[in-house]
Amino acid sequence: MTVVDTNLNAGVLASLPAALRNDAALTSLLGTVDGTVAVPEVARAVAIAALAELSGRRPIVVACPTSTLASQLADDLTVLVPADEVALFPAWETLPFERVSPSVETMGRRLEVLWRLQDESRTPRIVVASMRALLQQLGPDTPSVSPVIVRKGDTLDPDELLRALVNGGYRREELVEHRGEVAKRGAIIDVFPSTADAPIRIDLWGDEVDRLTTFSVHDQRSDVDLDEAVIFPARELVxxxxxxxxxxxxxxxxxxxxxxxxxxxxxxxxxxxxxxxxxxxx
Incomplete structure (x- = not known):
């Protein structure tokens, strides 16, 4: 039986971009507007990570022909640079003028990337996107959209919070089961953020956030305690x-x-x- 140390492999891969720091072809791209360098497909992620390390600019935007290639490249890059330094800017799954909305998660992820780009302190080092994602028209207020941030111990107006979520495209329901839904039951506000893997429960004591947790959509029971919840809009068209x-x-x-x-x-x-x-x- 062969045992593979995945942590060791990841460490070796992460060291590859540094090996290209003195590569003449890559360094020649710095400071140019229309430089070109040919890189084999298997080495593209390493070359991009090395270029990002060499360049002091944030972000480097990588345009891919298709969404599949963009997603694959983003996954490859997270092995070479810290995951939070790579952002995938997804494309809508719908066709132009198709009378169907993109998924709530896709719209939320796009808004999250745009929000991160508003502030240098949270701007990722590399943004990967398909051409279709980059060409997709944005809503009038999309570039300036910000998330609703709720922290344990915060004082807030429940009605104002609900209004902000509904204005951000969340649907009011009796029970929260899917992304983009919000519900209020007494002193509890449940919301399934567009970019989250689990819904969030905001338990209020008066106007104070007494408890903040994730919960299960299957039995509606509270699960993991949180200190903070970042809730991005569920619609790009605000x-x-x-x-x-x-x-x-x-x-x-x-x-x-x-x-x-x-x-x-x-x-x-x-x-x-x-x-x-x-x-x-x-």
Whole structure:
């Protein structure tokens, strides 16, 4: 039986980018606008990690032909550099003008990356994206969207918190079971963040966050205690007052879409609403 030390292998792989620090082809790219270097496919992740280490700029954006290649490259890079220094900027799974919304997780992940890019202290070293992800049109307020952050011991207004989550695209439900849902039962607010693997329970004592935990969607029982919850919006199309006004103005100028304009103008959430972005960003 052969025993493989995965930690040792990971350590060896992580040391590879440093071996390319003095590579003439890579160092020649620094400071150029249109430099070119040919790298075998199996060595691309190592070369990109080395280039990121050599460059003082953040981030290096890596554009891939497809989402599959982008995801694979991002996974490879996390072996070579710290995982939190690599961010995958995903593409919508939907086709242009398809009347179906992208997954809540995809929209949340995109917003998380954009939020990280707003502040140098949290900007990842490498952002990997497919061409489709980079070309996808953003909502009017998307670049400036921030998460709702809740910490144990915080004092907050439950109604204001609910309003902020609903404005961020969360659906109010009796019971939280899927990403993008929020529910209030007495002094408890349950929410399934768009980027989380488990829903979060906010247990209030008056206006104070008494307890913050994850919980199971199967039996609804609290699980792991948390100190902080970072809740990104569940929609890229944030129905701000400006967006709603724009939608209402389209009722007269673009009457063929009257039903959708009226729903958007009222602040209603519905499947496929993101497909109307081109008209709302004009």
């Amino acid at each position: 129905l701000s007052d400006e967006v709603r006004d724009r939608a209402r103005s389209l009722v007269a100028s673009e009457p063929w879409g009257r039903e959708q304009w009226e729903r958007l103008g009222e602040g209603a959430l519905f499947d496929g609403m993101e497909s109307w972005l081109p008209w709302l960003t004009a």
